[in-house]
Amino acid sequence: MSENTEILLEVENLQKFFGDRHVLNGISLQVKRGEVTVILGPSGCGKSTLLRCLNGLEPVQGGTIHYLGQNLTGEHVNWREIRQHIGMVFQNYELFPHMTVIENILLGPLKAQKRDSKEALQQAETLLDRVGLLARKNDYPRQLSGGQKQRIAIVRALCMNPDIILFDEVTASLDPEMVREVLDVILGLANQGMTMLIVTHEMGFARSVGDRIVFMDQGKICEIADPEQFFTEPATERAQQFLNIFEYNKL
Amino acid sequence: MSLDWTFIADSLPLYLDAMWLTVELALIAIIVSMIIGLLFSLVLFYRIKYLSGFIVGYVELSRNTPLLVQLFFLYYGLPKIGLHLSEFDCAAIGLVFLGGSYMTEAFRSGIEAVSSSQLESGLSIGLSKVQLVRYVILPQAFAISIPSLGANAIFLLKETSIVGAIALMDLMNVAKDLIGMSYKTAESLILLVLAYLVLVLPLSLVLTWLERRVRHAEFGG
Numbered sequence: 251m252s253e254n255t256e257i258l259l260e261v262e263n264l265q266k267f268f269g270d271r272h273v274l275n276g277i278s279l280q281v282k283r284g285e286v287t288v289i290l291g292p293s294g295c296g297k298s299t300l301l302r303c304l305n306g307l308e309p310v311q312g313g314t315i316h317y318l319g320q321n322l323t324g325e326h327v328n329w330r331e332i333r334q335h336i337g338m339v340f341q342n343y344e345l346f347p348h349m350t351v352i353e354n355i356l357l358g359p360l361k362a363q364k365r366d367s368k369e370a371l372q373q374a375e376t377l378l379d380r381v382g383l384l385a386r387k388n389d390y391p392r393q394l395s396g397g398q399k400q401r402i403a404i405v406r407a408l409c410m411n412p413d414i415i416l417f418d419e420v421t422a423s424l425d426p427e428m429v430r431e432v433l434d435v436i437l438g439l440a441n442q443g444m445t446m447l448i449v450t451h452e453m454g455f456a457r458s459v460g461d462r463i464v465f466m467d468q469g470k471i472c473e474i475a476d477p478e479q480f481f482t483e484p485a486t487e488r489a490q491q492f493l494n495i496f497e498y499n500k501l
Numbered sequence: 502m503s504l505d506w507t508f509i510a511d512s513l514p515l516y517l518d519a520m521w522l523t524v525e526l527a528l529i530a531i532i533v534s535m536i537i538g539l540l541f542s543l544v545l546f547y548r549i550k551y552l553s554g555f556i557v558g559y560v561e562l563s564r565n566t567p568l569l570v571q572l573f574f575l576y577y578g579l580p581k582i583g584l585h586l587s588e589f590d591c592a593a594i595g596l597v598f599l600g601g602s603y604m605t606e607a608f609r610s611g612i613e614a615v616s617s618s619q620l621e622s623g624l625s626i627g628l629s630k631v632q633l634v635r636y637v638i639l640p641q642a643f644a645i646s647i648p649s650l651g652a653n654a655i656f657l658l659k660e661t662s663i664v665g666a667i668a669l670m671d672l673m674n675v676a677k678d679l680i681g682m683s684y685k686t687a688e689s690l691i692l693l694v695l696a697y698l699v700l701v702l703p704l705s706l707v708l709t710w711l712e713r714r715v716r717h718a719e720f721g722g
């Protein structure tokens with residue numbers, strides 16, 4: 251099974267500063283094809299920043315990121331090309347308000363990837379159908395609920411046929427009753443073997459979707475563990491404290 | 502007081518000529534300054550070296566000097582260095598010089614109002630910076646800018662009333678001459694006001710309609 255061991259992303263000793271603030275301090279992480287990595291950690295620990303660095307939205311000040319052996323931290327990185335392979339879904343959907351659902355989805359495939367419009371449309375419709383929103387393809391984002399918008403945003407990322415998708419708290423802006431429909435879509439992707447890096451505050455979801463948990467605190471990775479292990483017997487005290495807060499919140 | 506209708510009928514052709522002049526000047530001013538504004542705001546967005554600095558300087562200069570001064574400079578100043586332009590050309594250039602900065606500001610604020618997360622969203626699907634502007638930023642910026650673009654268009658149309666200062670027979674000069682020659686002040690002024698109303702009102706209505714249409718098309722509202 252060489253497929254399962256192919257390393258898509260390799261992050262080594264990543265350093266990121268905002269001014270004097272050391273936001274990522276020596277992050278090292280490997281992502282294999284087909285793996286679902288869930289990143290947990292307290293607010294402000296650098297989870298979003300890490301994802302943004304992987305997508306070239308933030309410059310880094312040290313360390314390396316390799317995507318399929320290609321260095322993303324050197325000079326002259328073709329981020330346009332890389333971003334077609336490393337997709338991203340944002341907390342606030344960020345659909346384009348002036349475009350219909352189908353236009354939103356096809357913009358990348360047609361303009362960035364210059365694909366055949368018939369083929370791209372067919373794929374877009376298949377994906378829309380899979381998330382149950384084919385009937386809404388000519389609606390504008392403002393006509394959709396938050397959960398529907400986020401499912402569209404996921405389809406938009408998927409329609410680029412990326413190798414990896416980064417999810418940054420994609421249910422954090424949703425009303426509770428809509429969280430489920432979005433998480434179900436992501437669970438479905440996990441079952442199909444999509445490689446994903448997921449930042450979330452939904453602990454139950456993290457436990458069921460993750461192949462492993464990366465726990466971060468203050469710009470560092472404290473522990474990387476199997477979900478069962480992490481949620482029952484975390485190795486570090488910081489993780490224990492973090493989980494206790496969530497237990498407390500549940501009461 | 503009763504109005505002298507014969508006088509009004511006799512003066513109408515003069516007013517119509519002057520209105521046509523106003524329309525010509527306003528159209529040139531509005532269209533060219535919108536093109537300039539769009540180009541300049543894009544230069545500012547891309548932060549093109551040197552050019553950006555030049556544009557910032559131009560905007561300040563244009564917005565902080567009265568149009569009358571700009572026209573005098575073109576009409577009386579340029580001939581001193583051997584450049585002779587017709588009155589009409591001076592007026593057109595002056596209005597464009599003025600309008601260009603206002604339109605630049607209108608487009609620039611529209612572009613800046615598009616949130617940075619929208620830009621990141623566009624980047625994350627692999628768009629180039631040109632595609633980002635074309636498909637993500639400009640459609641949204643344009644919809645945001647429409648009210649101020651429209652206000653600038655009306656502003657420019659009204660500003661044409663100053664070109665009489667460089668001896669063009671515009672509406673103001675026609676009215677002034679008629680009053681001077683015939684003392685029919687009331688008639689001349691009424692015609693003057695009506696002439697501007699006939700010009701400005703339709704433009705206002707068209708702009709209001711356009712604003713609604715664009716918002717509808719852009720955001721499906």
Ligand SMILES: Nc1ncnc2c1ncn2[C@@H]1O[C@H](COP(=O)(O)OP(=O)(O)OP(=O)(O)O)[C@@H](O)[C@H]1O
Pocket residue numbers: 268271273291292293294295296297298299300
């Ligand atoms: N653009 C920025 N400029 C300056 N500081 C920033 C910027 N973005 C993030 N930070 C800081 O970097 C640190 C990490 O932020 P980040 O958004 O990555 O945290 P996070 O783990 O995603 O938190 P949350 O769970 O609240 O989303 C925080 O201290 C934050 O204040």
Ligand SMILES: [Mg+2]
Pocket residue numbers: 297298299418419
């Ligand atoms: Mg975050």
